[in-house]
Amino acid sequence: MDQSDTLVLDTGAAMRAVRAGLAGTVGLVPTMGYLHQGHMALVRRSREENDHTIVSIFVNPTQFGPQEDFQRYPRDPERDLSLLKKEGVDFVFMPSVPEIYPAGFDTYVAPGSIAERLEGAARPGHFRGVATVVLKLFNIVQPTRAYFGQKDAQQVAVIKKMALDLALGLEITPVPTVREPDGLAMSSRNVYLNPSEHQAALCLWRSLRAARDLWAKGERRAETLRQSMRTILESEPLARIEYVSAAYGETLQELEEIQPAAQVSLAVWIGKTRLIDNIELRV
Amino acid sequence: MDQSDTLVLDTGAAMRAVRAGLAGTVGLVPTMGYLHQGHMALVRRSREENDHTIVSIFVNPTQFGPQEDFQRYPRDPERDLSLLKKEGVDFVFMPSVPEIYPAGFDTYVAPGSIAERLEGAARPGHFRGVATVVLKLFNIVQPTRAYFGQKDAQQVAVIKKMALDLALGLEITPVPTVREPDGLAMSSRNVYLNPSEHQAALCLWRSLRAARDLWAKGERRAETLRQSMRTILESEPLARIEYVSAAYGETLQELEEIQPAAQVSLAVWIGKTRLIDNIELRV
Numbered sequence: 180m181d182q183s184d185t186l187v188l189d190t191g192a193a194m195r196a197v198r199a200g201l202a203g204t205v206g207l208v209p210t211m212g213y214l215h216q217g218h219m220a221l222v223r224r225s226r227e228e229n230d231h232t233i234v235s236i237f238v239n240p241t242q243f244g245p246q247e248d249f250q251r252y253p254r255d256p257e258r259d260l261s262l263l264k265k266e267g268v269d270f271v272f273m274p275s276v277p278e279i280y281p282a283g284f285d286t287y288v289a290p291g292s293i294a295e296r297l298e299g300a301a302r303p304g305h306f307r308g309v310a311t312v313v314l315k316l317f318n319i320v321q322p323t324r325a326y327f328g329q330k331d332a333q334q335v336a337v338i339k340k341m342a343l344d345l346a347l348g349l350e351i352t353p354v355p356t357v358r359e360p361d362g363l364a365m366s367s368r369n370v371y372l373n374p375s376e377h378q379a380a381l382c383l384w385r386s387l388r389a390a391r392d393l394w395a396k397g398e399r400r401a402e403t404l405r406q407s408m409r410t411i412l413e414s415e416p417l418a419r420i421e422y423v424s425a426a427y428g429e430t431l432q433e434l435e436e437i438q439p440a441a442q443v444s445l446a447v448w449i450g451k452t453r454l455i456d457n458i459e460l461r462v
Numbered sequence: 463m464d465q466s467d468t469l470v471l472d473t474g475a476a477m478r479a480v481r482a483g484l485a486g487t488v489g490l491v492p493t494m495g496y497l498h499q500g501h502m503a504l505v506r507r508s509r510e511e512n513d514h515t516i517v518s519i520f521v522n523p524t525q526f527g528p529q530e531d532f533q534r535y536p537r538d539p540e541r542d543l544s545l546l547k548k549e550g551v552d553f554v555f556m557p558s559v560p561e562i563y564p565a566g567f568d569t570y571v572a573p574g575s576i577a578e579r580l581e582g583a584a585r586p587g588h589f590r591g592v593a594t595v596v597l598k599l600f601n602i603v604q605p606t607r608a609y610f611g612q613k614d615a616q617q618v619a620v621i622k623k624m625a626l627d628l629a630l631g632l633e634i635t636p637v638p639t640v641r642e643p644d645g646l647a648m649s650s651r652n653v654y655l656n657p658s659e660h661q662a663a664l665c666l667w668r669s670l671r672a673a674r675d676l677w678a679k680g681e682r683r684a685e686t687l688r689q690s691m692r693t694i695l696e697s698e699p700l701a702r703i704e705y706v707s708a709a710y711g712e713t714l715q716e717l718e719e720i721q722p723a724a725q726v727s728l729a730v731w732i733g734k735t736r737l738i739d740n741i742e743l744r745v
Binding site: 195292 | 597
């Protein structure tokens with residue numbers, strides 16, 4: 180396996196210069212590093228669909244609240260680079276925080292109503308930070324397509340809306356959530372879980388499947404689905420619900436009656452770890 | 463003079479398709495139409511510096527306040543196109559309002575502290591609208607360089623800051639203000655002025671020159687400059703001061719002592735017409 184071809188760039192200027200020399204299509208996979216199989220699914224999809232693939236690794240401070248886990252967010256750049264080399268990634272963009280946010284930085288992207296619900300309500304400013312850094316990465320990398328995990332479904336919706344509203348002229352491709360064999364959605368934050376918490380965290384996927392099963396049997400009352408999820412989550416002593424939602428996928432507005440393209444999602448604390456997951460209700 | 467080569471595009475998709483076929487450098491001159499010699503100076507500069515020049519004409523509703531003159535803002539697209547043809551402009555991008563702001567549009571660029579003072583304080587939301595539409599035009603047109611009149615000096619500063627903060631990777635070029643022979647800065651809004659108001663409006667340039675003359679004679683107290691401007695403006699019965707400013711050009715923070723790269727600016731109502739002007743204090 181040839182591992183010699185991955186080039187790591189740590190400034191916007193260097194990344195831009197490399198990009199200017201690339202012919203054909205370019206796929207971008209924006210990540211915060213500490214890569215897992217969910218990220219690798221994005222990378223593989225980008226490699227299939229584009230002439231070149233660029234992965235960015237940047238733990239973005241502006242999307243973390245002041246009480247959140249920016250400082251302790253897991254980082255392992257050496258392991259990340261080794262994984263990306265094995266995957267045949269051409270370029271890794273790994274800027275420092277001051278490279279992206281130099282002193283005096285104060286222009287942000289303000290996403291609209293889609294960013295106000297669910298994660299946006301629970302994490303004020305989160306999507307402003309996400310949209311801003313993603314736009315900036317897009318501007319530096321100028322990708323043809325960008326790849327995001329469906330695990331962060333609202334993030335996908337916010338970025339799609341930004342791409343449409345601001346005429347970014349690129350394709351946003353969501354990639355299905357990758358799960359552990361036991362059903363837990365892959366997340367860099369899973370490393371925070373001790374074995375009993377990991378076991379407890381399976382209630383997220385169990386409650387999503389229960390909602391899907393009710394829906395598959397014909398249940399259309401959204402509140403009944405939400406209540407079935409709450410019941411399952413509340414039976415897990417280590418779990419604390421932040422929200423459960425059954426919403427229209429495009430706007431994330433809560434539904435009374437389940438429509439096509441509905442999405443069931445939830446945020447749950449397992450001990451000190453906040454986890455999210457979701458599932459689309461689709462035939 | 464060959465007037466047959468100007469192509470008018472009214473959708474983002476059409477503009478993008480044309481742009482994709484252009485080799486070499488592209489200059490963009492964003493305007494709200496009703497073109498005057500100030501705009502023509504931008505066009506000529508762009509034509510000198512680029513292989514292709516694209517002029518956009520779009521009266522941008524989001525940069526007008528609810529009580530402002532969006533509806534009555536002067537428009538004359540036929541005359542504009544004729545002027546641009548004579549100037550040898552290759553392409554004119556003239557989208558409709560729903561083309562730029564389709565139903566449900568709600569992602570904005572939020573500029574920072576530089577947008578809060580002066581015009582930003584007098585016109586809440588103005589620079590959010592400016593930054594958003596300019597970013598969107600940049601995304602559609604993908605220019606190498608963009609040209610803006612120094613008459614709207616704070617607009618230039620806001621857009622430069624946006625280009626830096628969001629890594630737009632293009633050059634923002636300010637072009638000196640073009641004045642009538644009597645000193646009135648060219649503005650599409652000058653058409654609102656009746657002859658006696660036009661005469662009264664000369665107090666803007668008179669007060670800016672007075673401040674510059676004081677400074678040239680060695681005066682460094684910013685408040686003395688501002689006071690000299692106020693005295694001149696207050697002696698004009700048709701004028702009502704909105705603000706006078708002597709500020710650091712890059713941040714627009716008011717100065718106590720005039721520094722290099724200071725900027726004197728003002729907003730003044732002449733009857734029902736709001737005018738702005740400015741001058742740099744530079745050796």
